[in-house]
Amino acid sequence: MIHFIDVSKIYPNGSVGLDRVNLTVEKGEFVFLVGPSGSGKSTLLRLITREEKPTEGKVLVGSRNIARLRRKEIPYLRRRIGVVFQDFRLLPKLTVAENVAFALEVNELSRKEIRRRVAEVLDLVGLAGKERACPRELSGGEQQRVSIARAIVNNPLVLLADEPTGNLDPETSWEIVKLLETINIRGTTVIMATHNETIVNTLQRRVVAMAEGRTVRDEVRGSYQQ
Amino acid sequence: MKIITLGKLAGEGMANLRARSGMGLTAITIITLAFVVLGLFLVLFFNLNSLGTSLAQKLQLRVFLTDGASIETVGESLRSLPGVEGLEFVSKAQALEELRKQLGERSELLDLVEENPLPHTYIVRVREAELIPGIAEEAKTIVGVEEVVYGRESLGKVLDFINTVSILSVVGMVIIFLATLFIVVNTIRLTVIARKEEIAIRKLVGATDAFIRAPFVFEGIFMGLASASLASLLADFTYRLVLERAPQAIPFLPILPREAVVPQVTLSLLGLGVLLGIVGSWVSVRKYLR
Structure with missing residues (x-):
């Protein structure tokens, strides 16, 4: 479903983000992306959302080469991709429900439909009853759940998580990963960039290791280190 | 949307x-x-x-005709110029009559002239003041037009x-x-x-x-x-x-x-x-x- 074909990304200042990467992620997979900071994990994710354009090569999402996407088509690509970050990126002035609804409003759904789907997704991430809370009243783990709810409320094909547990304690991290697993079981492809060795080793999922912009290891049931 | x-x-x-x-x-x-x-x-x-x-509405062009010119032909030519809004014809006789009125008592002077020296005249109204000089130039080239007058200096x-x-x-x-x-x-x-x-x-x-x-x-x-x-x-x-x-x-x-x-x-x-x-x-x- 996602194909990287000889993809290189060289930034204007000359630094290499990706160096001839080939990678295929099939529908329904759960993939860990590991490697040191600056090894290209985030660049890879940003190419999928078309926040960056490859310098060379093709990035296929579905069957389309999104390197060739016109500016007008980018929003429609992003509606099929959910993104979760280390720092949650919630809007502090909006309630939990409003933060999640933010992703639905751009689709111009009716208010009733928005309310129904927000309630449904908050229930799924275990935040039923917290609709009216503000992000700052929530714990870190709860905030990340809100951001996951926002990422999946549009039923995306793929969920990209860029170090989603980076700011969380081990126990909460584990809960978040369990949630991502649940979402994966329901059919959404998940790509998670992480430094969390324990989680990777325990879950025994596909691991793609990166170093200096290249994929250096790709194992079906991998661990953090070789 | x-x-x-x-x-x-x-x-x-x-x-x-x-x-x-x-x-x-x-x-x-x-x-x-x-x-x-x-x-x-x-x-x-x-x-x-x-x-x-x-x-422009107040300012008019006066077009004097040569003796023997065809009144209708000149009139049509003037009417066809771009920017011309309307024409008024003043015949030799009318012009003389007006002059007499203007001169009042001294109109006797006119009796000294045997023939009517005044020409047939068209008074031309134009749409915009800017057009007047151009129309004057055009009007001069029409056969049968003797002279064209308007307040050139002040208008300019x-x-x-x-x-x-x-x-x-x-x-x-x-x-x-x-x-x-x-x-x-x-x-x-x-x-x-x-x-x-x-x-x-x-x-x-x-x-x-x-x-x-x-x-x-x-x-x-x-x-x-x-x-x-x-x-x-x-x-x-x-x-x-x-x-x-x-x-x-x-x-x-x-x-x-x-x-x-x-x-x-x-x-x-x-x-x-x-x-x-x-x-x-x-x-x-x-x-x-x-």
């Missing part, structure tokens, strides 16, 4: 303006004052235009003056518009910066450019419309004062009545206000959509 979404985003724009109401009010005040000046330039512009037209000067002032007032209006644009851009940019995270998240979840831009465009339009409405009221008030005083101060200049000027000025200002909001917000958001 659906109407209901548009309404929601308009509400968001209004809320943005209210959230920074101090800044918004300052901007609206300055833009209003600038628009009053702009409105007065418009008043001047409209008055000058009408002055030019009314001058008046028209030059009107043109110069018109151009200056347009330049003034453009400068004022650009200055207000600068104010709008800077005011909205502050809102945009305050909403940077929202914009980033909206982009991430797949909002179109139009969706992201809309609240800011509405904010700009509200600012422009509010300023334009206030400025229209002030300009109307000022014009009424001018109308009261002008007849004594400058009786020789015709000034347009209120109903011929104020609606145009109001509409122009409202239009400019909307334009200002759209262009201003467009410029301020552009950088953050990249």
Whole structure:
């Protein structure tokens, strides 16, 4: 479903983000992306959302080469991709429900439909009853759940998580990963960039290791280190 | 985009303006004052235009015919010139009669002349004062035309003056518009910066450019419309004062009545206000959509 074909990304200042990467992620997979900071994990994710354009090569999402996407088509690509970050990126002035609804409003759904789907997704991430809370009243783990709810409320094909547990304690991290697993079981492809060795080793999922912009290891049931 | 979404985003724009109401009010005040000046330039512009037209209506060309020329042929040729509004024919006999009237007692002098020395004459009315010199030149080339006369010197000067002032007032209006644009851009940019995270998240979840831009465009339009409405009221008030005083101060200049000027000025200002909001917000958001 996602194909990287000889993809290189060289930034204007000359630094290499990706160096001839080939990678295929099939529908329904759960993939860990590991490697040191600056090894290209985030660049890879940003190419999928078309926040960056490859310098060379093709990035296929579905069957389309999104390197060739016109500016007008980018929003429609992003509606099929959910993104979760280390720092949650919630809007502090909006309630939990409003933060999640933010992703639905751009689709111009009716208010009733928005309310129904927000309630449904908050229930799924275990935040039923917290609709009216503000992000700052929530714990870190709860905030990340809100951001996951926002990422999946549009039923995306793929969920990209860029170090989603980076700011969380081990126990909460584990809960978040369990949630991502649940979402994966329901059919959404998940790509998670992480430094969390324990989680990777325990879950025994596909691991793609990166170093200096290249994929250096790709194992079906991998661990953090070789 | 659906109407209901548009309404929601308009509400968001209004809320943005209210959230920074101090800044918004300052901007609206300055833009209003600038628009009053702009409105007065418009008043001047409209008055000058009408002055030019009314001058043209008063100014006429007199076309003298040679003896024996075909009156109909010359008349048709004159009528076919571009810019000619109408013709009036004065025959030799009529001209002599008029001259007699003008001379009054001394009309006996005319009896000394055996033949009527006056030519057949066409009085030509033209649409615009600027066209008079051109039409005069054209008319001279018509077969059967002896001479063409009009107030060449004075007309030229008046028209030059009107043109110069018109151009200056347009330049003034453009400068004022650009200055207000600068104010709008800077005011909205502050809102945009305050909403940077929202914009980033909206982009991430797949909002179109139009969706992201809309609240800011509405904010700009509200600012422009509010300023334009206030400025229209002030300009109307000022014009009424001018109308009261002008007849004594400058009786020789015709000034347009209120109903011929104020609606145009109001509409122009409202239009400019909307334009200002759209262009201003467009410029301020552009950088953050990249």
